[in-house]
Amino acid sequence: MLIRIRKPWDQVREADATPESVFLDRRRLMKMAGLGTIALLAGCDGDSNPAKAESGGASVPDPSAPLYPARRNDAFILDRPQTDEQWASTYNNFYEFGTHKQIWANADKLPIRPWTVVIDGMVAKPASWAIDDLLGRFTLEERLYRHRCVEAWSMAVPWTGFPLRALLALAEPLSAAKYIRFETFNDPKIASGQRQNSFYPWPYVEGLTMEEAANDLAFMVTGVYGKPAAPQFGAPLRLALPWKYGFKSIKSIVRITFTDQRPETFWQSLGPDEYGFWANVNPQVPHPRWSQAFERVLGTDERRPTLLFNGYGEQVASLYKGLEHEALYM
Ligand code: MTE
Numbered sequence: 001m002l003i004r005i006r007k008p009w010d011q012v013r014e015a016d017a018t019p020e021s022v023f024l025d026r027r028r029l030m031k032m033a034g035l036g037t038i039a040l041l042a043g044c045d046g047d048s049n050p051a052k053a054e055s056g057g058a059s060v061p062d063p064s065a066p067l068y069p070a071r072r073n074d075a076f077i078l079d080r081p082q083t084d085e086q087w088a089s090t091y092n093n094f095y096e097f098g099t100h101k102q103i104w105a106n107a108d109k110l111p112i113r114p115w116t117v118v119i120d121g122m123v124a125k126p127a128s129w130a131i132d133d134l135l136g137r138f139t140l141e142e143r144l145y146r147h148r149c150v151e152a153w154s155m156a157v158p159w160t161g162f163p164l165r166a167l168l169a170l171a172e173p174l175s176a177a178k179y180i181r182f183e184t185f186n187d188p189k190i191a192s193g194q195r196q197n198s199f200y201p202w203p204y205v206e207g208l209t210m211e212e213a214a215n216d217l218a219f220m221v222t223g224v225y226g227k228p229a230a231p232q233f234g235a236p237l238r239l240a241l242p243w244k245y246g247f248k249s250i251k252s253i254v255r256i257t258f259t260d261q262r263p264e265t266f267w268q269s270l271g272p273d274e275y276g277f278w279a280n281v282n283p284q285v286p287h288p289r290w291s292q293a294f295e296r297v298l299g300t301d302e303r304r305p306t307l308l309f310n311g312y313g314e315q316v317a318s319l320y321k322g323l324e325h326e327a328l329y330m
Pocket of ligand 1 (some may be wrong): 045088091092093094095096148149150184204232233234245246247248249250251
């Protein structure tokens with residue numbers, strides 16, 4: 001039987017909702033109560049102003065720094081001003097480091113060198129890549145993308161990275177591969193959130209179909225605001241999928257697996273009634289507990305209407321033809 005824990009955001013506006021606000025079954029609730037986890041969840045603070053702070057960064061010099069700033073790809077333009085860097089770098093979701101938004105200092109403890117990315121599964125070229133060798137295989141470019149969190153806030157940032165399809169070309173997926181599964185690091189010694197392992201199904205996992213991965217918008221991010229990404233942004237390698245809710249944009253990736261099985265994602269296993277595999281942005285389809293019609297623009301007082309596919313329908317709508325019977329917008 002499903003029960004619901006009353007949380008602070010049950011009483012506040014939609015912008016304060018977080019993807020953590022899932023329905024929990026009784027067994028999980030009992031486990032959490034035993035471990036004092038409920039106090040942790042209730043401490044999630046949603047919409048407080050970010051501390052004005054430097055944007056953090058790895059404590060060791062980043063060897064990829066000379067690759068920045070990369071040439072901007074002018075094919076990707078914004079319909080709104082870019083989000084102030086201070087806001088984007090001090091208001092983050094990275095549950096591995098805490099369930100609140102001010103995780104940037106905590107995330108700064110993540111050692112991002114050495115860093116290995118394993119590419120495996122149904123590929124002709126499985127490999128274990130040292131991150132800087134991997135970066136050396138691509139020409140980095142800058143793209144201005146909108147980002148719409150399922151919590152109904154949004155930002156617009158200059159990501160630097162390379163198209164995911166360039167990585168496909170490197171890995172040479174077999175024709176039997178239907179999906180890509182992405183996995184974040186798992187190190188509870190460094191990431192305090194990962195010590196909550198009786199409740200959260202670590203590591204964070206996300207997935208895409210091969211067709212989605214080959215779409216021009218699917219972007220592997222290595223930097224932001226013209227420099228290497230700081231850990232809170234998901235350094236040294238994260239995804240950016242601007243037509244999907246932000247939780248699909250998995251951070252600090254260590255493994256990329258090509259498979260014929262649809263991956264079970266982190267949020268799906270936590271809250272299958274609220275978070276699905278596709279998670280395409282659609283203002284007409286509310287989250288079970290809040291509207292998705294509007295978004296709060298990070299760093300401003302603006303509340304603007306959310307667009308279907310976050311405004312990227314022209315590039316991606318065709319990916320979902322014939323799938324209308326599936327839950328495409330959660
Ligand atoms: N990736 C990992 N590994 N862990 C997370 O908690 N949060 C997701 C996504 N990627 C998350 C993650 C969510 S809910 C959002 S909205 C974005 O990261 C936030 O990215 P930002 O902090 O750069 O704004």
